[in-house]
Amino acid sequence: MEDDSPQERWRRRTEIPLAIGSMLFLGAYATKVLAPDMGPGWHHFFMAVILGAWALFAVDYAVRWRMTGSGLKYIRTHWLETLVLLLPLLRPLRVVRLYEAIQMRHGEPRLSLYARVMVYAGLSVLLLGFAGALAVYHHEHLAPGADIRTFGDAVWWTCTTLSTVGYGDMAPVTPVGRLVAVGLMACGLGLLGAVTGSFSSWLIQVFTLEDAKRRARGRR
CATH class of the missing domain: 1.10.287.70 (Helix Hairpins)
Structure with a gap:
């Protein structure tokens, strides 16, 4: 029987946006590092993309935390999500979770x-x-x-x-x-x-x- 809890519904709704945000973050960060001589306008644009991706993850983390109602215990039981929020380089791993969701789209992995x-x-x-x-x-x-x-x-x-x-x-x-x-x-x-x-x-x-x-x- 499929889990229809509020947390699971939120996870399904945010899976693709968070994966897209992860790839946008990685692309913007790569551009800033590999093309440091870009104009100030582009610099500000890619910095906004990086901060926007972080904000997306922060909102997702806050909503999940609020839904569980477990207080500080959430940080210990969801340590991977906490690390992804604090360490930007781990955010591209959300793409792996999206791949898992695609594998499970027929109810069982392919x-x-x-x-x-x-x-x-x-x-x-x-x-x-x-x-x-x-x-x-x-x-x-x-x-x-x-x-x-x-x-x-x-x-x-x-x-x-x-x-x-x-x-x-x-x-x-x-x-x-x-x-x-x-x-x-x-x-x-x-x-x-x-x-x-x-x-x-x-x-x-x-x-x-x-x-x-x-x-x-x-x-x-």
Whole structure:
């Protein structure tokens, strides 16, 4: 039976607007970082888009909080929404939730559990990686003694960090860059563990089914 609570109705109504707001935020932030020589008019426009996206998330968070009526407990039980509100680079992850909603539009997911985990992890890596590379490049490329001077350097560093390889050829030197690095390391470990675990479970399931079929043929 479909959940028709006020919170669920609000979630369904805001899923697409929040996903659009996430992509607008990412696009505006990317433009500001990669095209710093734009005119003041464009600068103010993209800054307004960024602030508007934040306001959209703030309103959604406030409405959800008010609907639950749980007071400060809401912050602890909905820590991911709190992080998304406080840390702008996590907002593109709302697109993953929109993808999940599309998968569920017929009442059940169109992909298996293992496939969904790997798809969600892949989308999360792409979005977090791009946002993380932008943030590191933004704060590092003009810093004294920085190794990350171009956006290509930032993308390379982000890939090695998210994949937990960490060649050590580049490292952030600013406080914000190092904070982003810690977040990417944590996300990389979590996403890598999710994909590896799901792939291993899928292999075990496949081998178990093949073994059961072989035993069934042997009993005939």
